Amino acid sequence: MSGTKTNFFLTGATGYIGGSVLTRFLEHPHAGTFQFTVLVRDPKKAEKFKELGVNAVVGSHTDAALVEKLASEADVVIATADCDDLGAAKATLVGLKKRHALGVVPIFINTSGTGVISDDAKGMHSDVTIYDDSDADQIESIAPTQMHRDVDLAITAADAEGYIKSYIILPSTIYGLATGRLVDLGIQNPHSMQIPSLISAALDRGQAGMVGDGKNLWPNVEIHELADLYTTLYDKIVSDADTGHGRNGFYFGASGEHSLYDVSKAIGTALVALGKSESEEPTTFTQADLDKYFGGSAYLGSNSRCRATRSLSIGWKHVKTTEDMLASIRSEVEAIIKKKAGSA
Template sequence: MNIFLTGASGYIGGSVATRFLRDGLTVRGLVRSQEKASLVRALGIDPVVGELDDSALLTREALAADAVVNAASADHRPAAETMLKALAGSGKTFVHTSGSSIVGRRDGGRYAPTVYDDHTPFEPSPARAARVALNRDILAASESGVRTVIIAPSLIYGAGLGASPDSMQVPWLIDLARRTGGARHIGPGSNVWSNVHIRDLVELYLLALENAPAGTFFFAENGENAMREVCTAISNMLGFGGGTVDMSLAEATEYWGEGPANDTMGSNSRVRARRARAELGWAPKSPSLIDEIEHGCYAATDQAE
C-alpha cells in the first residue's frame, strides 16, 4: 500500500511513517525543506518537499496514493479540504490527526471532573471551535466516498520513532525545570491530562488504516495524570527531591505563549479511548507516563547529559 503522509519529519508523523514502513507499506512524506527531506529519506521515507498551502501538490499526491494520513496540522482547513476533494468518490482512506485538547477548558491549573469518550457531546472552547468544526466536516466527507477517520491523541510521551524525538508537553516541563531549578506547574497543578505513549499511538494509526469504518472518531489514551504528578516525577528524575513550584498563568505565558499556557498546560483534557479498544482491538502496553519520566527515555537523556 502506498501512503501519502503530511508532517513526515514531525514527532507524530515521523513516528507513524516509521511504523508503517516496518509493516511493509510505502510512504511518501511531505516535508518543508531539503534538510528535512534528507532526514526522512534516511529512514526510508520518500520525501516530497512542499507546503500545506500548495494545493496542486497535495492534490497530485493524494490522487496517486492508496491512502492519506494528515499528521502535519490539526487546524489547516485548506489542506484537509484539498486532499478530501481529490479523494472524493475513490473509497480511499483519509486519516486526520486532531487532539484531545478539543474538550479542554481554560482552567488555570485547577482540577475539573468531566471525562469524555468518543461519543460524549461537548461544546468546544472558542480556542478549539474551528478545530472541532473541521473534524465534523472531515467525518461528513465519508458521505462523499472517502473513508475518513480521525484520531485525537491526548498528551503524547516517549521517544519519537522518526526524525523528531520529542513531543511537546513533557519536554517543555523538563526544559523549564532545568532552566529554573525546579519543576513548575500552573497554579496548583491539579488539572488532569489523559496521556498515551507514542509507541502505542502508532499502533492505533495502523489499526485505523486497516480496519476503521468510514466516518469514525477515536480518542487515544492509556491513563491520566495531574500536571503536579508529572512535575513531581520530573523533579525526582532531575534530582530535585520531588518538590514542585506553583507558577501563575502570566509566568507560564512568558515561557510558552498565551495559547499553550491556557489551552494546553493549564487545562484539563480527560478522555477515554473506549472505541479504539472495542472496535479496533487496540491494546496499549507501553510504560506509563510516570515510569517513562522517572526510569525511561527522559531519565536516560538526563543521565547522558
C-alpha cells in the first residue's frame, strides 16, 4: 500500500449499500489510515462528504476516463454502484492495471448479487440448485448469460491475469432501513429495492401481491450486517495473503431464506393494520400489474438459493434471521407511506 495511507476509491457512496459500507469503514479502528475518494453527481452532497474527511469528486460513473483515473490512484477499489455496468467495470480495470504498473497489486472488491443464480420460476416452485460460495467449480458453472455475470467474469479474468486481486460480494435480498451519519446528513438513500417495490405496488393496488403462488425462495441479509461483510473481508485480505480471490473469491451475503409469499403476507398484514387494505392475503399479480409496477418482469418470482460458507469462514458474523426480516416490513411500510405523503 502507498505511503502511510491506504487509498480507497468507492463507487455508489450515496446508495443504500455503498453508504452503509462507507459508514462502516469510517468507523473502522484503523480509519485514520484510510483515505477515501468517492464519485458523486451532486455538488452539495460532495461538500458534505468533505466534512467527513472523504475526498468527493463530482462526476458520473459513465465518464470512463474519470473512473479510470480515480481507479489508477487507488490501492483498493470498492464498487457498490450498478453491478451491471460493464463499461464502468472495464474503466476501473484499466485504471487498476495502470496502478499495478507502479508496483502495487490493487484490491478490487466488487458488488454483484445473488440474482446471478436466479431462475424463471414465476413463483410456482422452489426446487432448484443451492449454490455454495466455497465451491469454485460450481460458481464457475454459472452461465455467462446470467444477470451480473458479464461484469463478474471480466473482473475474475483480470485477477487471473495477475494485475489485481478480485473479491466479489453477492448480496441477496437486503432489508432494513439504513442508519448512520450519511443518512443523518441526507447523503445516503436509506431504502432497499426489492421489498420496497412490493410495498409500493401493494399500496397502489390496495392489496399485497405476489408473482404466481409466491412459492419461490430467496436468501436475505440485513443491511448493516451486509456492510460488516465488506470490512470483515477487507481485514481478512490484509491479515492473510491466502484469502480466496479470483475464482475462489466469491462471497455470498446471505443469512436467511424466505418465500415471496411470506414477504407479501407480511406486507398485507401491515397494510391492514395501517388501514391501507381490507385483506392480509396477497393475490397474484396480473400481467397488467407486472407491466405497471415491474416493467413487465416476473423476476421477483424467481428462485435464488445459496449458502454463505466462504463468507462465514473468514469471520463474518450475522445474528439477524428471516423472522427479523419479516418483522422489519411494517417499519418499511410506514416509512414509504410517510415518504409518499411528503411528496404528495
